[in-house]
Amino acid sequence: MDSRIEELPELLSSSDLDRMRRACRAAADMLWHVAGYLKPGITTQDLDDVAVAWTTERGYKNGPLNYYGYPRSICTSVNEVVCHGIPSPKVKLKDGDIINIDVSPIVDGWFGDTSRTFFVGTPSPAAKKLVEVTEQCLKKGIAAVKHGGRIGDIGKAIADHAHAQGFSVVEDFVGHGIGRKFHMPPQVPHYFKERGARLEKGMVFTIEPMINEGTYRTRTLKDKWTAVTTDGKLSAQFEHTIAITDKGVEVLTLRESETYPLA
Numbered sequence: 635m636d637s638r639i640e641e642l643p644e645l646l647s648s649s650d651l652d653r654m655r656r657a658c659r660a661a662a663d664m665l666w667h668v669a670g671y672l673k674p675g676i677t678t679q680d681l682d683d684v685a686v687a688w689t690t691e692r693g694y695k696n697g698p699l700n701y702y703g704y705p706r707s708i709c710t711s712v713n714e715v716v717c718h719g720i721p722s723p724k725v726k727l728k729d730g731d732i733i734n735i736d737v738s739p740i741v742d743g744w745f746g747d748t749s750r751t752f753f754v755g756t757p758s759p760a761a762k763k764l765v766e767v768t769e770q771c772l773k774k775g776i777a778a779v780k781h782g783g784r785i786g787d788i789g790k791a792i793a794d795h796a797h798a799q800g801f802s803v804v805e806d807f808v809g810h811g812i813g814r815k816f817h818m819p820p821q822v823p824h825y826f827k828e829r830g831a832r833l834e835k836g837m838v839f840t841i842e843p844m845i846n847e848g849t850y851r852t853r854t855l856k857d858k859w860t861a862v863t864t865d866g867k868l869s870a871q872f873e874h875t876i877a878i879t880d881k882g883v884e885v886l887t888l889r890e891s892e893t894y895p896l897a
């Protein structure tokens with residue numbers, strides 16, 4: 635088997651793109667539903683319970699559960715946790731924490747994937763700046779998606795902004811193609827590595843920059859999932875699933891009321 639063939643991104647038909655739109659709309663609604671429960675004193679397990687109730691009521695499943703052995707239905711990454719934080723009754727949120735909630739529901743066999751970093755109570759000025767810049771990085775990455783452009787343009791736009799603001803960009807985790815599978819080609823680095831594959835109509839993938847206050851380096855805890863900054867400083871992340879259509883870039887993981895200002 636020619637491995638180069640397997641690495642080609644799948645291009646979706648317009649009817650399959652409609653199926654992805656539904657899964658991604660569900661992901662956006664689910665994310666904000668779960669975030670509505672954030673307050674000092676609740677645990678990240680409480681958030682997982684809310685997520686499971688929401689998907690179960692609708693007959694949806696959760697991509698993370700049992701994915702290569704992952705034990706919960708969402709990821710909850712607090713403060714120095716970069717990504718893949720496992721919800722736990724031992725992790726109680728307190729005033730001033732930042733937390734990324736990452737949800738990936740499966741709707742009729744299609745995966746949506748979105749995350750945001752939220753404040754618990756009142757953030758420190760440093761945490762506020764990191765989280766704001768990280769959301770800006772996602773927007774810059776999305777704005778860099780153009781017909782005839784390349785995958786590498788995305789990471790370049792993200793890294794230029796993060797570095798100009800004095801932050802670093804995680805390299806150990808990347809965005810990814812998504813559809814009937816959770817993670818597919820192409821890989822979407824959030825830093826500049828190479829110009830990479832051409833962006834084409836029908837491609838659907840995530841952009842999910844993880845931006846750090848200090849070092850870009852990460853390590854994984856003994857639970858085999860939780861990735862943390864090696865210096866213990868803060869990390870933030872925002873994620874959208876996007877599609878390339880005739881009209882350009884479409885952000886799929888928005889709620890009905892939202893539009894996407896590409897500023």
Ligand code: MF3
Nearest residue numbers: 698701704709718736738747
């Ligand atoms: N939602 C994550 C992503 O954005 C993946 C989580 S995989 C898990 O790609 F197994 F950790 F849940």
Ligand code: CO
Nearest residue numbers: 747840842873
């Ligand atoms: Co993702």
Ligand code: CO
Nearest residue numbers: 736747748873
């Ligand atoms: Co995700």
